[in-house]
Amino acid sequence: xxxxxxxxxxxxxxxxxxxxxxxxxxxxxxxxxxxxxxxxxxxxxxxxxxxxxxxxxxxxxxxxxxxxxxxxxxxxxxxxxxxxxxxxxxxxxxxxxxxxxxxxxxxxxxxxxxxxxxxxxxxxxxxxxxxxxxxxxxxxxxxxxxxxxxxxxxxxxxxxxxxxxxxxxxxxxxxxxxxxxxxxxxxxxxxxxxxxxxxxxxxxxxxxxxxxxxxxxxxxxxxxxxxxxxxxxxxxxxxxxxxxxxxxxxxxxxxxxxxxxxxxxxxxxxxxxxxxxxxxxxxxxxxxxxxxxxxxxxxxxxxxxxxxxxxxxxxxxxxxxxxxxxxxxxxxxxxxxxxxxxxxxxxxxxxx
Ligand code: ADP
Ligand code: MG
Numbered sequence: 001x002x003x004x005x006x007x008x009x010x011x012x013x014x015x016x017x018x019x020x021x022x023x024x025x026x027x028x029x030x031x032x033x034x035x036x037x038x039x040x041x042x043x044x045x046x047x048x049x050x051x052x053x054x055x056x057x058x059x060x061x062x063x064x065x066x067x068x069x070x071x072x073x074x075x076x077x078x079x080x081x082x083x084x085x086x087x088x089x090x091x092x093x094x095x096x097x098x099x100x101x102x103x104x105x106x107x108x109x110x111x112x113x114x115x116x117x118x119x120x121x122x123x124x125x126x127x128x129x130x131x132x133x134x135x136x137x138x139x140x141x142x143x144x145x146x147x148x149x150x151x152x153x154x155x156x157x158x159x160x161x162x163x164x165x166x167x168x169x170x171x172x173x174x175x176x177x178x179x180x181x182x183x184x185x186x187x188x189x190x191x192x193x194x195x196x197x198x199x200x201x202x203x204x205x206x207x208x209x210x211x212x213x214x215x216x217x218x219x220x221x222x223x224x225x226x227x228x229x230x231x232x233x234x235x236x237x238x239x240x241x242x243x244x245x246x247x248x249x250x251x252x253x254x255x256x257x258x259x260x261x262x263x264x265x266x267x268x269x270x271x272x273x274x275x276x277x278x279x280x281x282x283x284x285x286x287x288x289x290x291x292x293x294x295x296x297x298x299x300x301x302x303x304x305x306x307x308x309x310x311x312x313x314x315x316x317x318x319x320x321x322x323x324x325x326x327x328x329x330x331x332x333x334x335x336x337x338x339x340x341x342x343x344x345x346x347x348x349x350x351x352x
């Protein structure tokens with residue numbers, strides 16, 4: 001959907017901001033561009049909507065060299081969210097959100113209806129917040145309006161430059177999660193710039209790690225963390241990359257141990273409560289029997305397959321039982337995750 005072919009950008013003062021960059025973002029994919037300040041992330045992003053023109057090479061959007069596309073027409077298909085949000089201070093939240101549809105010539109009522117819909121989508125009540133001015137919102141709410149405005153004309157492509165940078169870490173994590181939930185429905189092609197490795201890992205289907213004007217590695221967060229391509233990348237992702245990888249590695253069946261017999265207790269109170277191995281009680285050999293595993297007193301609630309190792313480990317650490325029951329899509333127990341299983345999973349993720 002977005003394709004860079006040997007793109008170099010040299011500014012008038014001789015600064016080479018981007019040097020022979022080639023990469024591709026698939027339709028519906030969210031790619032994060034991460035790297036230290038001044039490494040060329042914003043320059044890269046602004047070459048997608050022609051706010052910056054390449055010195056050499058070409059950028060294609062939806063198969064077309066954008067050098068041949070009228071910039072105004074191009075930008076209508078590309079939502080743009082920036083850290084400073086850039087809301088018009090003298091316009092209400094509703095009118096701010098309706099900006100692009102209005103520019104596109106929608107009838108006022110239609111543009112406002114669309115704006116109200118988008119505000120709701122990002123978790124703001126149009127009846128409450130729509131008539132406010134940007135100064136009357138919290139930082140997090142303003143960021144939400146920025147996202148709503150960028151999505152209002154339903155552009156296939158979204159560019160986000162440090163979109164959650166201006167809020168505190170707690171609000172930032174909430175906005176990140178909200179955006180991921182939103183993205184699961186709207187499936188835009190997204191380029192998201194950040195200097196925050198945690199954000200790049202959490203948000204990206206794939207991530208581009210920038211050195212000076214170049215991409216050092218372009219891959220899934222799990223691979224970047226598990227197998228950094230260069231010493232620079234290893235240093236950038238941090239010596240705790242093993243821990244970071246927990247967040248992007250799901251629990252799979254291969255990581256589980258069998259459910260111990262003592263964790264399987266009769267369902268209907270038909271035996272001594274919690275009696276380990278009660279006579280006639282269905283064991284692991286009879287998984288369809290009327291047993292439900294509950295585990296010892298104080299055992300954590302089961303988690304479904306696909307839960308991140310990070311979340312699973314957090315639950316494990318809060319309980320003394322040392323194992324965590326993992327269930328399949330149908331709710332049936334598949335096995336237990338132990339600290340050794342977590343370790344195995346990490347080894348698997350490294351070599352895999
Ligand atoms: P990032 O977004 O990764 O912080 P930028 O793309 O903004 O990096 O900048 C990359 C490099 O290009 C930096 O050295 C920056 O100073 C320089 N730069 C950015 N914009 C201009 C400009 N308009 N004129 C000259 N140099 C610029
Ligand atoms: Mg920047």
